[in-house]
Amino acid sequence: MSFDLLKTDSATRARLGRLHLPNGTVQTPVFMPVGTQGTVKTMTPHELRDIGVEMMVCNTYHLYLRPGHETVRQAGGLSRFIGWHRPILTDSGGYQVYSLAPLRAISEEGVRFQSHIDGSRHFFTPELVVQIQQALDSDVVMCLDVCPPYPVSQEDAAKAVDLTQVWAERCKAAWTGIQESRNPGIEGHSNPRILESSSPVLFAIIQGATYPELRQRSAEQLVALDLPGYAIGGLCLGEPSATTYEMVETCTELMPANKPRYLMGAGYPEDIIAAVNRGVDMFDCVLPTRNGRTGTAFTSLGRVTIRNARHSQDNTPLDPNCTCYACRDFTRAYLRHLFIASEVLGPHLLTLHNIHFFITLMSSIRRSLEQGSFREWSQQFLSSYQQTKEES
Numbered sequence: 484m485s486f487d488l489l490k491t492d493s494a495t496r497a498r499l500g501r502l503h504l505p506n507g508t509v510q511t512p513v514f515m516p517v518g519t520q521g522t523v524k525t526m527t528p529h530e531l532r533d534i535g536v537e538m539m540v541c542n543t544y545h546l547y548l549r550p551g552h553e554t555v556r557q558a559g560g561l562s563r564f565i566g567w568h569r570p571i572l573t574d575s576g577g578y579q580v581y582s583l584a585p586l587r588a589i590s591e592e593g594v595r596f597q598s599h600i601d602g603s604r605h606f607f608t609p610e611l612v613v614q615i616q617q618a619l620d621s622d623v624v625m626c627l628d629v630c631p632p633y634p635v636s637q638e639d640a641a642k643a644v645d646l647t648q649v650w651a652e653r654c655k656a657a658w659t660g661i662q663e664s665r666n667p668g669i670e671g672h673s674n675p676r677i678l679e680s681s682s683p684v685l686f687a688i689i690q691g692a693t694y695p696e697l698r699q700r701s702a703e704q705l706v707a708l709d710l711p712g713y714a715i716g717g718l719c720l721g722e723p724s725a726t727t728y729e730m731v732e733t734c735t736e737l738m739p740a741n742k743p744r745y746l747m748g749a750g751y752p753e754d755i756i757a758a759v760n761r762g763v764d765m766f767d768c769v770l771p772t773r774n775g776r777t778g779t780a781f782t783s784l785g786r787v788t789i790r791n792a793r794h795s796q797d798n799t800p801l802d803p804n805c806t807c808y809a810c811r812d813f814t815r816a817y818l819r820h821l822f823i824a825s826e827v828l829g830p831h832l833l834t835l836h837n838i839h840f841f842i843t844l845m846s847s848i849r850r851s852l853e854q855g856s857f858r859e860w861s862q863q864f865l866s867s868y869q870q871t872k873e874e875s
């Protein structure tokens with residue numbers, strides 16, 4: 484992997500960059516849709532490519548439980564298994580263990596949990612989580628972290644920071660071992676740049692909940708490990724937006740400028756813009772897909788609940804400013820009808836539109852950064868986006 488920092492905005496801390504990964508190059512700031520089970524729900528990889536998705540996130544926890552990482556390894560890795568030939572980031576599985584699995588117990592050694600599918604018992608260690616992601620053959624591998632819920636006491640948040648640090652060190656050691664056994668000639672390679680961009684990489688996750696001093700400690704300790712990239716975890720869990728932004732800023736101030744920065748789980752356009760403003764490069768969230776399936780669309784004029792009776796005779800597009808297939812060929816009245824009649828095309832079209840909306844949002848952000856007008860663009864975008872926000 485290599486990361487080119489192309490430009491830092493003069494009026495904000497926003498950055499324009501390019502991330503070179505084994506399965507391709509990604510323009511940053513980037514939004515990555517989430518393919519929890521190895522599929523971005525309702526969407527084919529072909530459709531994702533068509534609307535400009537450059538990179539997606541898959542969930543280690545889910546793929547480990549079903550179909551199992553050895554099945555994926557035998558199929559030739561996740562890219563081949565799921566038919567997606569662009570970069571993939573896999574999360575560590577930690578967040579899903581903490582949020583989905585019953586009877587989980589965290590110890591110094593790892594986290595013991597029961598499957599939410601069949602109750603079977605499992606034990607994730609930092610080493611195993613790295614091995615699973617290596618079997619999946621993802622472009623960006625995440626360290627196992629401890630992600631406390633919100634709110635959490637300062638004492639428990641501090642314990643999470645300490646364990647996250649120890650686990651990141653163990654992940655780095657396991658990852659280095661795997662890379663060395665894969666590329667025995669790594670040190671003597673004649674063109675390190677080629678080797679770098681063709682190698683998958685390990686990112687660590689900064690924790691610290693909503694305590695600035697813990698965020699600082701976590702960021703400083705993890706940066707000292709000199710990993711190729713860093714994520715900010717444990718935010719967007721229900722804390723006030725102002726707190727999220729303050730924590731993001733605390734972290735990005737300490738994160739290396741020459742490495743990619745990833746804010747995990749931020750999905751509202753206003754949060755993405757605020758984080759780009761503070762120097763974040765990568766985003767993922769289930770919001771566009773989950774909301775698409777339940778009938779909520781993100782549009783340039785705010786959020787739209789398509790089941791609302793006011794759309795029953797509305798023969799205008801979902802978003803008059805959108806060029807996606809759902810907006811070009813269909814009306815609000817028809818989309819509403821699909822949802823009311825429980826037709827699967829409804830969730831598909833709204834998901835397609837929502838992902839298109841986020842991809843377009845990111846390309847508009849990047850264009851404004853190129854032109855040096857990010858601040859003006861974001862003010863204008865937010866004022867029209869918030870016009871009809873009350874509908875949701």
Ligand SMILES: [Zn+2]
Pocket residue numbers: 801802805806807808809810811836837839
């Ligand atoms: Zn659309």
